[in-house]
Structure formats: structure tokens, C-alpha cells
Amino acid sequence: MTAPVEVRIVGVGMGPQHVTPEAAAALAGCDYALAVAKGEHDPLLAVRQAVCAAHGVELVVVPDPERDRSPGLDRPAYEAAVAAWYAARLAAYRSVLEERGGTCAFLVWGDPSLYDGTVRIVRELGVAFDVLPGISAPQLLAARHRVVLHEVGQPVHVTTARRLRTDVASGQRNLVVMLTSGVDLDGLEDWSIWWGANLGGAGERVVAGRVGDVAGEIAAAREDARAEAGWVMDLFLLRGPADGAA
Template sequence: MRKIYVIGIGAGDPDHLTLQAAKAIGRTDVFFILDKGEVKESMIELRRRLMKAYGRPSRRIAEGRDPERDRTPADYEGTIADWRSRRSAVTEALISEHLLDDETGSFLVWGDPSLYDSTIAILDEILIRGQTLFEYEVIPGISSISALAAKHRIGLNRVGQPFEVTTGRRLAEGWPEGVDDVVVMLDAQRAFAAHPEAYIYWGAYVGTEDEILREGRVSEVADDISKTRAEARERHGWIMDTYLLRRDGSPDSE
């Protein structure tokens, strides 16, 4: 039976790699990469560095083209379902063509595979079809959320209080009920700007050489964050940013 590892490699710092992840990389025969185009080459470069540092000399790399998807769809859930289906077809072709019986393959996933990543769902979809068989194991990694909190030297929660992880699209629909602390990912629309009295801890490219951090009351730093984000995206061709909002405007985690 072929085996696949889904390995969390952290938010961008090579030192985020856990010993468990390094050992799994060392057992891998084939690494699978979905190419997102030249503007994402820096994202692939970290994977190559980790393969070289911890992988076998005989390791192989199988690359496929990541399907494009509409970033502003009218039917969000339907668009994502279609994109995942097309992505699973590319992934299945890579596995069936390049991973031999009794070999081990790996996907090196940014952050943690269990948080806002589609690799697990895609592998499950392939297995449900029943045409390509394998077993897989998920190895956790340091998420961008954990890295953000560490860089700002804060706790995500305050004593005895819950927090919620959501998306910018959901925040734009309104502040989640029952929480005063919200971690937001995938926000290209500046949803934080609708909450000027909140306190924000923001970070982009956290853990990389291009890391940018900002914090402050939203009313005071929103314009700076928006300008900085736009300039960084223009410069790199892509951006990964995350932030924590505290509704009462307090920077304290206690």
C-alpha cells in the first residue's frame, strides 16, 4: 500500500519544522508540488530547501499545475467545491503516475494542514472515488495564527474567555456572537476597518524574511495596514496575512 504524509511545515521560518516532520521528510520517496505560477515561486522555494536539508538524496519531485479559481465568486461554496474537484483530479494524476507501490509520498503544507488548507479534503475525495488507493497520515505544523501570537508576544485568549477563528468574508457579515477576540484569515477586503474601536494585531509573511507586523487601535492603524498590505502584495505578487481583533480596544491578554 502506498503511503502519503501531509506535513505541516510552519508559517515560513525553516526552524518551524518539527522533529516529526523532519523525520517524515526523510522517509519520503516522492514530494508532490502544485505549482501556483511564478509569483508564488518563493513559496515553493522553502519546500525545496526543506527537501534538500532533510530528504533522501534519491528523492523525486512530481509537479502539477494548481487550477485557477474565481477569487470573487457569486456562489462561494459552489466555486470552492468545483475548484477542489479540479484540484483533486490533478492530485490524483500525480499520485497514480509517480508514486509506486510501497513508496511514500508527501505534501508539504504551509502552516498546519488542519487549519484552512484543502489537502486533507482533497485526499479524502480521491479515496472516495476508489480508483487510486493509499493510506495517509497528517503531521501538524506551526500555524500562522500561532506564529502571529508569538511575534506579538500575546496570548490568543484572555483568561476564561473564548476566541474564534474566522475569515474576512465572515467578519464582513458581522462580529461573531459570544466572543470578544477574533482571529481573522483570508481577508482581502479590509473587514477589520468596520471595527474602529477594536485593537488589532496584524502580521503578513509571518516567519519569513519579508515579515511585517503592525498593532494598534483600528481607527489609528487601519490606513497604514491597508497601504502596507497593498504595497507588499504588489511587490511580491501574493500575500499571506493574519490578524487578531480585540473588540474592547484593550491590548491586554489578561
């Protein structure tokens, strides 16, 4: 970096209503925030703009590099695509920070600790930074359904939709599943599910019940959420039958 720069990585949940007092104080001390726009019409960018407007912070926007999202990518191809996208995004961030310097905020959906690469990216930039936690999607999911994510004395396994089948086959029976692109639960009809979409934001939907009974309802609610908000982020808690049978 040629100009002095400091970065504050700020978890903002799903928007202004989830910005904690600690995060708000951090934003108040920033010169600007930096975000990517995913395409010409990025509905989620408007939420970041609302956060910045609420706290008087300028938002600097750069286009998000394209990533290969071809269906059927095997693990090596997927990892190579993510690595190429990661390097391109890193370069875009570096260019802005070198030009502007100062104190920059990175606004992270949910909490920066969970399925988000911002901490890794900023660390590679070689700048001073700190992290302000946010309200995560699993927290909101548990709150909306009024449940605890794990049973007494038992673990909860946090995973992705891509890994769900592997994790179930390995014996996991209590899973929070994120980064979904729909809910494919064939063969798990007797499991229990607590599902949510766009939690805390426009288009919020929640459904709970036996998978075999509510799968159709979840699919319809997911499309309703997308229609209302223009986007959909969903996740679910999935719990196996008490006897452990799949």
C-alpha cells in the same frame, strides 16, 4: 490506485525554519513530495522547493487548476467554484500518485488542521495517510506580538475575512481572522488589532494598536510585505472594546 501508495501530510509552517524534528523524520522517509504551481511564477513554490532541498526529497509539481475568483460571487456561486476547483485538483493528484506510487509527502502551509483542504483531498483519494502537525499562523501571530489569543477564561473565534462582518454582528468580540485580502474594518475603529503578514518568512511585518489609529499603517505594511516577498499572507487578532461597544 493501481500502485501501492502512502501519503504523509506534513505541516511546514512558513518554510525550512519551521519544520519540526517529527516532520523532518517523516520527510526523510518519503520518496517524493507533490505540490501544485499556482501560475507560471509561483513565489510560494520556491519555499516548498527549499523545504524539499533541505531534506533531500524530490518535488513533483503539477499546475493548479483554475478557480473562479470573480468579485461579488454569492455564497452558492462561491461554493460551486470551490467544488469544481477541488475536483480538478483531486484528479491531478490522483494521476501522479497512480503513476508513481511509493510514499508521497504533501507539504502544507502552517498546520494541516486549519483552513487547509489537504486532509479532505487525501481522504477522498482512498490511500493510507498520516498527518504531521506544523506551526500555524495564529501561533506565530501570538508569538510575534507577545500576546495570548484569548483573555482569561474567554474563547477565541477563528474565522475568515469573508465571514468577519457576519461574525461580529452575531456577537463575536475576540476573533482571529485569516484568509484576508486586505483589512476592511470600517465601523470598528475603537477595536484593538494585532496584525501580521508573511510571519516567519520574507517580508514579515507586524502592526498593533487601536484600529482607527493604525489602519493606514497596516495598509502600507501590507504593500511593503508584498513588494519585498512577491506575495503576502496576512492575518490578525481583533478584539472589541471592554464595554462590548462596536
